[in-house]
Amino acid sequence: MIFSLIQRVAQMLFVMFGISVLVFLIFFATPGADPAARIAGRNASPEILEAVRKSFGFDQPIYVQYLTMMKKIFVTGDLTSFVNRGWKVVPAVMDTIPVTLSLVIGAAVLWVVFALLIGIAAAATRGTWVDKTLMMLGLIGISMPVYWLGEVMNLLSQSRYHDTWLFSWVPPLGYKNFSDDPKGWFLTLVIPWITLSILYIGLYGRVLRAAIVESLQEDYIRTARAKGLSETRILLRHALRTSLVAFVTLFGLDFGALVGGSALLTEVVFGLQGVGKLTYDALLNLDLPIIMTTVLYASFFVVAANAVVDILYMLLDPRVRTA
Amino acid sequence: MLKVRDLSVAFRTEQGMVQAVDHVSFDVGEGELLGVVGESGSGKTVSLLAVMGLITDPNAVITGSIQYRGRELVGLKPRDMRALRGKEIAMIFQDPMTALTPVYTIGWQIAEQVLAHQKMSKAAAWQRAIDLLAEVNIPNPQEAVHRYPHQLSGGMRQRVVIAMALSCNPALLVADEPTTALDVTVQAQILDLLRKLRRNHGSAIVFITHDMGVMAEIADRMLVMYAGRVVERGKKEELFLAPLHPYTRALLDSIPPLTGVKPKRLRAIPGTPPNLLNRPPGCAFAPRCIERFEKCSAEPALGSGNHTAACFHVSA
Numbered sequence: 001m002i003f004s005l006i007q008r009v010a011q012m013l014f015v016m017f018g019i020s021v022l023v024f025l026i027f028f029a030t031p032g033a034d035p036a037a038r039i040a041g042r043n044a045s046p047e048i049l050e051a052v053r054k055s056f057g058f059d060q061p062i063y064v065q066y067l068t069m070m071k072k073i074f075v076t077g078d079l080t081s082f083v084n085r086g087w088k089v090v091p092a093v094m095d096t097i098p099v100t101l102s103l104v105i106g107a108a109v110l111w112v113v114f115a116l117l118i119g120i121a122a123a124a125t126r127g128t129w130v131d132k133t134l135m136m137l138g139l140i141g142i143s144m145p146v147y148w149l150g151e152v153m154n155l156l157s158q159s160r161y162h163d164t165w166l167f168s169w170v171p172p173l174g175y176k177n178f179s180d181d182p183k184g185w186f187l188t189l190v191i192p193w194i195t196l197s198i199l200y201i202g203l204y205g206r207v208l209r210a211a212i213v214e215s216l217q218e219d220y221i222r223t224a225r226a227k228g229l230s231e232t233r234i235l236l237r238h239a240l241r242t243s244l245v246a247f248v249t250l251f252g253l254d255f256g257a258l259v260g261g262s263a264l265l266t267e268v269v270f271g272l273q274g275v276g277k278l279t280y281d282a283l284l285n286l287d288l289p290i291i292m293t294t295v296l297y298a299s300f301f302v303v304a305a306n307a308v309v310d311i312l313y314m315l316l317d318p319r320v321r322t323a
Numbered sequence: 324m325l326k327v328r329d330l331s332v333a334f335r336t337e338q339g340m341v342q343a344v345d346h347v348s349f350d351v352g353e354g355e356l357l358g359v360v361g362e363s364g365s366g367k368t369v370s371l372l373a374v375m376g377l378i379t380d381p382n383a384v385i386t387g388s389i390q391y392r393g394r395e396l397v398g399l400k401p402r403d404m405r406a407l408r409g410k411e412i413a414m415i416f417q418d419p420m421t422a423l424t425p426v427y428t429i430g431w432q433i434a435e436q437v438l439a440h441q442k443m444s445k446a447a448a449w450q451r452a453i454d455l456l457a458e459v460n461i462p463n464p465q466e467a468v469h470r471y472p473h474q475l476s477g478g479m480r481q482r483v484v485i486a487m488a489l490s491c492n493p494a495l496l497v498a499d500e501p502t503t504a505l506d507v508t509v510q511a512q513i514l515d516l517l518r519k520l521r522r523n524h525g526s527a528i529v530f531i532t533h534d535m536g537v538m539a540e541i542a543d544r545m546l547v548m549y550a551g552r553v554v555e556r557g558k559k560e561e562l563f564l565a566p567l568h569p570y571t572r573a574l575l576d577s578i579p580p581l582t583g584v585k586p587k588r589l590r591a592i593p594g595t596p597p598n599l600l601n602r603p604p605g606c607a608f609a610p611r612c613i614e615r616f617e618k619c620s621a622e623p624a625l626g627s628g629n630h631t632a633a634c635f636h637v638s639a
Contacts (some may be wrong), residue, residue, distance in 0.1 A: 127381075219421035225377055226416075227436040227487065228409030231401075237435075238424050317426060318471040 001321050005311060012307040019299045024066050027292050028056075039288045040082050052082060073296065079289050089289045093278065093297060099175050100274035102185065103266065104258045106193040111200035112251070118201065119208025119247075124235055126213055135209065141202030150195045150269030157191055173271040192270045196263060200254060207250060211243035218242075241316075248312050256305030260298030324527060325351040325374070325495060330387035330397075332366070332373050334380060341599045344370045345551040346387070348625075351495065356521065356528045358542030358559065360535065360574070364596055366551035367531045371497050373397075374529075375414050376404040391495070410440040413488035417500040419480035423472040429456075429483045430468025433490055440491045455486040458523075459516060478509035482516065489520060496528045502537060514540055535578050539563060547571050550596050550607035557630030567632035569614045606634070 028035045036052040037044070044052075053059060057068045072079040077090040122134040157167040169187060176184035215221065216239050224234045264276030275294055282290035313320045332344040344366040351357050359367045372378050373385050376396060389396040391412065396404065416422045423432060433452035434445065443451075449468065456464035459482040472480055481501060488496060498517065502510040518541060521528055532538060538545060538559065545562045547555040547570065555568040566572045576590040594611040597603065606612070609619040618635040625633040 219416065219418060220424040222377060223416060223422045223484070223487075224424065225379070226375060226409060226414040227439060228405045228407070229435070229439050230405065233439075241426055242424065318428075319425060319473045 008307055008310050012303055015303050016300050020296055023295055024069055027288060028065060029062060048082060073293055081287050081289050089293050093293050096273055096275045096278045099272050100259055100263060102189060103192055103272060103274060104263055106189055107196040108255055110193055110197040111204060114201045115204030115208055118205035120240060122209040123212035135206060138202035138205045141198045146195060146199060147265045147269055150266060153191050153195050175272050192266055196266045208243060208247055211246045212239045215239040215242050244316055248309055252305045252309030256302035260301045324353050324392050326390040328388040330370055330373060330389060332369050333384045335382040338600055343551055343599060347553050349546050351527050351529055354525045354527055356530060356541055356543045358538040358545040359531045359548060360533060360538055361548035362533055365548040367548050368499055371529060371531060375408060375412060375497060409436055410491040411493055412495045413493035415484055415488050415498040415501045418504045419477050419484050422484050423480060425472055428469050428471055433487050436487055437490050455490055459486045477505055481505060481513055492524055493526055496526045498528060499531045535574055551599055553625055555632035561630045567637045568634045569612045570608050
């Protein structure tokens with residue numbers, strides 16, 4: 001168990017290294033393009049181009065360039081955006097991480113809790129109108145695009161019904177730091193959390209129901225019935241427990257991707273300066289250092305989330321431990 | 324102790340009713356081992372699942388009477404059935420590879436059943452699990468309780484399933500082809516084990532199988548089922564030495580004799596069992612029977628004696 005854990009972490013570090021090399025090569029060693037010109041941005045003066053060349057070591061062998069880049073990102077943290085006139089990239093990305101994490105973690109809590117409730121309730125009442133209603137609601141949740149839902153939420157809570165008792169508590173759009181104003185942090189995020197989680201509640205609720213219903217067909221459920229256990233216990237301790245593997249797999253992938261910037265649409269709609277928004281802005285004005293850093297950050301997060309999922313597997317499924 | 328009368332189980336399907344079990348009656352005495360034989364689809368498993376109250380299909384229609392020690396089980400409240408199941412009536416399943424929940428240790432799974440029916444501490448239940456594993460001859464039980472099902476062989480898993488079934492000292496044990504999925508040497512060990520446990524616990528056992536050899540080993544009395552009906556019942560010796568029903572005779576002809584002249588080829592029974600959906604009237608075995616005559620187009624009834632068969636050759 002300990003050995004497989006260490007092995008898994010080592011594997012993760014190796015994959016991260018591989019990704020960093022690949023991302024670096026894509027941005028800096030693409031044939032026929034001068035990385036200095038791209039970093040310097042459109043219509044850059046020759047002096048700036050020269051400064052970029054010197055700063056990134058483009059006159060040196062490629063591995064030195066790679067090491068310089070990694071040093072700038074991970075060690076000294078002084079990677080500079082030339083497009084945005086001397087913006088320090090690493091602190092800029094670091095500033096956006098808490099925003100995205102607050103948004104995604106909050107939504108994740110919501111979607112896990114409600115998906116579990118819906119999945120279990122639907123599986124327990126399978127075939128009845130309760131099950132059908134829940135699954136229909138889930139399908140509606142999946143079908144609503146997040147940018148549309150977000151705008152509708154804004155329309156209701158910020159303008160149409162803002163002055164009614166229902167939405168008068170909703171603060172203006174934007175993000176408040178948790179350390180400065182915990183209450184404001186919570187209130188500004190409630191609506192984004194709900195908006196982001198609805199899709200996943202529907203998706204996960206449906207997936208979980210299907211997994212539980214499938215588990216209920218297994219022979220060991222018949223054994224559990226023959227043991228004289230209650231239906232609740234059979235559902236929760238036997239069917240649900242063996243269905244969690246599918247749930248956790250999906251969660252790892254979605255959570256990693258969202259933290260890595262896929263919550264972009266939600267961030268844009270609610271005016272949250274998160275990683276997705278930062279990447280989006282950087283893409284608009286081709287700010288290579290920022291793109292490089294956020295892409296690295298995002299892929300690292302996906303890899304790390306997958307490693308966590310694999311470790312959770314070991315806890316959930318004894319058959320994986322020895323393998 | 325178990326009195327089954329006119330038990331019928333039918334499943335509603337889109338094509339109509341499938342009569343899986345058709346007016347089956349039998350008794351099991353205290354401490355007795357009743358063998359139920361028949362080919363696949365003859366209704367042997369379904370009738371015993373009905374006894375266990377384990378038919379969960381909402382399309383199943385169960386009629387008749389199942390009395391366990393004077394208590395009627397058909398139509399019993401699920402809650403009361405649950406209290407009985409696993410405690411007084413336990414079941415061993417055919418495929419030990421899939422009968423255990425993969426994510427829990429075997430000790431946990433045995434203790435779970437003990438705790439569901441008896442008031443005792445978790446530590447005591449755990450100790451009980453260790454004792455049970457020792458009883459079913461699992462080597463090193465203190466260590467084995469921490470094993471997961473996937474770490475055990477098929478034979479070992481079947482022992483665990485048996486240990487679990489025995490955990491509350493059931494008065495009646497239903498064993499549904501417990502040796503079918505195992506290889507022959509392990510089969511013999513499991514049969515030995517069941518015999519030993521029967522001596523020690525005095526449980527009555529209903530043993531379902533399609534293996535006449537296994538029956539010859541362990542049964543006291545036997546029930547031969549065909550197409551959802553009982554076609555012959557009697558003591559094991561009577562059934563093996565003087566079978567009444569042509570189907571029983573055909574079954575016996577299809578296993579090699581231990582003594583005497585070995586036939587060049589074993590006799591197989593031609594044809595297949597009838598479709599249980601809209602079965603034709605008359606004796607269900609008639610189309611495959613070499614002894615059929617005019618009367619067979621009517622439905623033969625099972626006699627009332629101890630050794631009797633549902634065949635016009637017998638009653639006529």
